[in-house]
Amino acid sequence: MKKKLTGAQIVWESLVREGVEVVFGYPGGANLPLYDALPNYPIHHVLVRHEQGAAHAADGYARASRKVGVAIATSGPGATNLVTGIATAMMDSSPTVFITGQVMSKLIGYDAFQEIDVTGITLPITKHNYLVTDVREIGAVVREAFYIARTGRPGPVLIDISKDAQQNTTEWEYDDSPIQLPGYRPDLSPSRQDIQRAVEMIQSASRPVILAGNGVIASGAMDEVLDFAEHTNTPVAMTLLGLGGFPASHPLALGMMGMHGEAWVNMAIQEADLLIAFGMRFDDRVTGNLKTYAPKARKIHFDIDPSEINKNVPADAALIGDLGETLRQVLDYIQPCDHREWLETIQQMKSEASAYNILNHAGQKHLYAAHVIDGLWRTTGGDALIVTDVGQNQMWAAQYYKLDKSPRFISSGGLGTMGFGLPAAIGAKFGSPNAEVWAIVGDGGFQMTQAELATAAQEGLKINVAIINNGYLGMVRQWQEFFYDRRYSATPMRSPDFVKIAEAHGLTGLRVTRRADIEATIQKARQIEGTVLVEFRVEKEDCVYPMVPSGADLHNMIRRPVPSMVFEEEEQNEAE
Amino acid sequence: MKYTIVVLVENKPGVLNRVASLFRRRAFNIDSLTVGRTEVPDVSRMTIVVDSDELNIERLTAYLYKLVNVIQVNNLTTTPSVNRDLALIKVQASDENRAHVMQIVDVFRARIVDVTNNSLIVEITGDEEKIEGFIEVLRPWGIIEMVRTGIVSMARGGSSLLVESFPVSNFSRVAV
Ligand SMILES: Cc1ncc(C[n+]2csc(CCOP(=O)(O)OP(=O)(O)O)c2C)c(N)n1
Ligand SMILES: [Mg+2]
Numbered sequence: 001m002k003k004k005l006t007g008a009q010i011v012w013e014s015l016v017r018e019g020v021e022v023v024f025g026y027p028g029g030a031n032l033p034l035y036d037a038l039p040n041y042p043i044h045h046v047l048v049r050h051e052q053g054a055a056h057a058a059d060g061y062a063r064a065s066r067k068v069g070v071a072i073a074t075s076g077p078g079a080t081n082l083v084t085g086i087a088t089a090m091m092d093s094s095p096t097v098f099i100t101g102q103v104m105s106k107l108i109g110y111d112a113f114q115e116i117d118v119t120g121i122t123l124p125i126t127k128h129n130y131l132v133t134d135v136r137e138i139g140a141v142v143r144e145a146f147y148i149a150r151t152g153r154p155g156p157v158l159i160d161i162s163k164d165a166q167q168n169t170t171e172w173e174y175d176d177s178p179i180q181l182p183g184y185r186p187d188l189s190p191s192r193q194d195i196q197r198a199v200e201m202i203q204s205a206s207r208p209v210i211l212a213g214n215g216v217i218a219s220g221a222m223d224e225v226l227d228f229a230e231h232t233n234t235p236v237a238m239t240l241l242g243l244g245g246f247p248a249s250h251p252l253a254l255g256m257m258g259m260h261g262e263a264w265v266n267m268a269i270q271e272a273d274l275l276i277a278f279g280m281r282f283d284d285r286v287t288g289n290l291k292t293y294a295p296k297a298r299k300i301h302f303d304i305d306p307s308e309i310n311k312n313v314p315a316d317a318a319l320i321g322d323l324g325e326t327l328r329q330v331l332d333y334i335q336p337c338d339h340r341e342w343l344e345t346i347q348q349m350k351s352e353a354s355a356y357n358i359l360n361h362a363g364q365k366h367l368y369a370a371h372v373i374d375g376l377w378r379t380t381g382g383d384a385l386i387v388t389d390v391g392q393n394q395m396w397a398a399q400y401y402k403l404d405k406s407p408r409f410i411s412s413g414g415l416g417t418m419g420f421g422l423p424a425a426i427g428a429k430f431g432s433p434n435a436e437v438w439a440i441v442g443d444g445g446f447q448m449t450q451a452e453l454a455t456a457a458q459e460g461l462k463i464n465v466a467i468i469n470n471g472y473l474g475m476v477r478q479w480q481e482f483f484y485d486r487r488y489s490a491t492p493m494r495s496p497d498f499v500k501i502a503e504a505h506g507l508t509g510l511r512v513t514r515r516a517d518i519e520a521t522i523q524k525a526r527q528i529e530g531t532v533l534v535e536f537r538v539e540k541e542d543c544v545y546p547m548v549p550s551g552a553d554l555h556n557m558i559r560r561p562v563p564s565m566v567f568e569e570e571e572q573n574e575a576e
Numbered sequence: 577m578k579y580t581i582v583v584l585v586e587n588k589p590g591v592l593n594r595v596a597s598l599f600r601r602r603a604f605n606i607d608s609l610t611v612g613r614t615e616v617p618d619v620s621r622m623t624i625v626v627d628s629d630e631l632n633i634e635r636l637t638a639y640l641y642k643l644v645n646v647i648q649v650n651n652l653t654t655t656p657s658v659n660r661d662l663a664l665i666k667v668q669a670s671d672e673n674r675a676h677v678m679q680i681v682d683v684f685r686a687r688i689v690d691v692t693n694n695s696l697i698v699e700i701t702g703d704e705e706k707i708e709g710f711i712e713v714l715r716p717w718g719i720i721e722m723v724r725t726g727i728v729s730m731a732r733g734g735s736s737l738l739v740e741s742f743p744v745s746n747f748s749r750v751a752v
Pocket of ligand 2: 444469470471474
């Protein structure tokens, strides 16, 4: 039955039909009609403190729940404040819908107050976007937007709605007919020949490595990947966003690859004769120098996005389609493989590397971030939902929090957006209310979006924020240490008293300065009601190891100085 | 090498911008771009000539397909096809050289579409080569102004480029 509704009502009606329960946003002149209609709908609105926070929260929600995350902003500055968050979601293929108010349609193009060309600005950072000035189009556009955001390779879709379109009324009825988009085919699948070709290559390989990326998690193909790996006895390397896509505790799990990947993982890739890429895009942070990347390996590329094939690394076989479905088809043809020798070689490299691991170093004096993350992993039984910021804290979290499930690791990979951690953790908590959420952030990144602590407090949310405070923009400092003669230009950072910051919000703040206090403090934080902020004062000039310098060959890693050296240094320090 | 790509798009506002923006963002150089209507009211057709190489044209094709409003992409570079550019050329034509210019126009089967005491506007259609040749011959007589539409291209044979079903084969083709 058709009802007479305003555009704003149609937006909310449509969102309810899409299963939206929570939206993150900020009101203003151009979206007032939307906000005016909101209280009549069963949708919880989270008032952020900055629209960037709304965008990251929607993104975090989407990644934690694998549903579409929604953020709302007004025109002009509200919309431009979303931009970093939209770009973050785009780079990491996060299914999100952004709704912005726009000035009255008759004013569009006249530089009206708070008019900005948001569809123009977001054209290259959205999967698709819409400008709607006619109330009759709203229903169809919202439906299309959700469909595009969550299907195929997911991504952000923006809908800019003029104020008059929100205010005007029309006869409306929910339309559930199939969506017709002549140029949009998210349902590609590989041909029989492609599958056959890949199967032959898999069957004839003797040193294969699986490269598991974000697509494993986006496709929900964890079980299929596990099946495939076990069936073919193939070790699994993961990208940053692939972490959790394969259980870290599994004997075939290698760990993270790339710039800060484990040495044996990168070595295995360089020695492999076959790379089987699952939903990853051979980003420069995982390949290093492309000319010397995996020189002996043929490549099979599984991806849902045809434009990723042959983009960075030429593929010898390409299987385009949903990973889970494709793998089920491939598994029909696969005979079990035995790669004992290859696995032993890798195991050998792995044992050799353990000497470099700071966790194995003697000396109880210093508090390293590695100890913090390891302590968190132990205390939470490895089952927390980790949301990171960007920088050293992010890499340490990736290296030391060993994940057996997904989604359990949420991080800004492609864009590397500082300030992502806290708001994304807030969104993730809404997306996965039963999860124990830990935001792991740096002192720098935290301060970019720390205003969202007020959001967490207002919502009465239980999340935990671990600030890895090294007094520096650590990752940049590390580059300065390695490549710029230790000229620490603009990287030392004085921070406010983080405990007091928490307290100012009516929240609990805790501080850890000694290694011995890590686990007890984490335990305490977990038990306190409401959001808790724990500041860890860690070693100031520690570095993330190993490191493949930007553009260097993947096997040319800077390693952590060997333990004996560290030990001597420590003794010296103690003597001083 | 120059590639001729025909892109069939939904006839909606902003689509030209999306396509042009893609070329800019992915650093492809457009030689010429034309847009016009087709036999189907909802579909517009772009003919884009781009200077690139085989691998990058594959990339470009895949990126174009990522645009929601792009229905179909065809590479007509090596397909037997009719390519046409149209040029309007205003050329000096005094009493002394007018006859000569008109002779050249005749030889190239161009048309004179405007005449003044000291100038002519000549219209010529043809493929790139013909038009370029024509311009070279006219140049010594003094070209006052010129405009070209850019290439439009149509494959020879009896069928329409616009296929009903989506060309999935284009994608499976990528790995050789
Ligand atoms: C918005 C933004 N600005 C700048 C950078 C560059 N950048 C990358 S890591 C980093 C340092 C981060 O410092 P901090 O948050 O203290 O984390 P740490 O590396 O010390 O753990 C910077 C400045 C970035 N990634 N994002
Ligand atoms: Mg820091």
